[in-house]
Amino acid sequence: MNPAVPEPSPRTAPKPAGQDDAGPTGAAPKPGADCALASREEVLEALNELLEAERAGARVAMETAREIPPSALASLVQDIHKDEVRWCSMLMRTINVLEGAPSSATGAFWGKAMAIPDLEQRLSFLNRGQAWVVRRLSALIPRIQDAQVQADLSAMLEAHHINIERVATRKAVDPRAERG
Numbered sequence: 001m002n003p004a005v006p007e008p009s010p011r012t013a014p015k016p017a018g019q020d021d022a023g024p025t026g027a028a029p030k031p032g033a034d035c036a037l038a039s040r041e042e043v044l045e046a047l048n049e050l051l052e053a054e055r056a057g058a059r060v061a062m063e064t065a066r067e068i069p070p071s072a073l074a075s076l077v078q079d080i081h082k083d084e085v086r087w088c089s090m091l092m093r094t095i096n097v098l099e100g101a102p103s104s105a106t107g108a109f110w111g112k113a114m115a116i117p118d119l120e121q122r123l124s125f126l127n128r129g130q131a132w133v134v135r136r137l138s139a140l141i142p143r144i145q146d147a148q149v150q151a152d153l154s155a156m157l158e159a160h161h162i163n164i165e166r167v168a169t170r171k172a173v174d175p176r177a178e179r180g
């Protein structure tokens, strides 16, 4: 069992930024019966799970960008790589602040993605992994008490919405990317 492996779901359509139930940019709902604050252990476990997934995503983006000649697509994948690295740093910093131990593992998503030779199919798989991160963050953020941690995770959520949209929009306007 590896909880760090994003499991792509057929339901991959991301919600538009700002329209998640959890409110990625707004105030989180007050803890209630169905939204109890997460314990420190739960938070650390979730952050390490996300860290391993982001490390996998960063590696997929870096290695995929190397396969693409200079182009708008290459720039997009490089942007995604930078973001994934940024979130790895934020997650490690947050885990350290919470006096946890950042995982050094890379999620198995990396190997699964790189086993897909077709670029378009791999990017679709990457986007489904990003959607998995969105779902995890949306569930976690309302259960976080620390305002700074909540703000950092909300920024990560928002950036994931944007990158998912960038990949999806590119596919929609590039006929070469259209596949049956």
Ligand SMILES: [Fe+2]
Residues within 6 Å of the ligand: 053, 054, 057, 084, 130, 133, 160
């Ligand atoms: Fe990511």
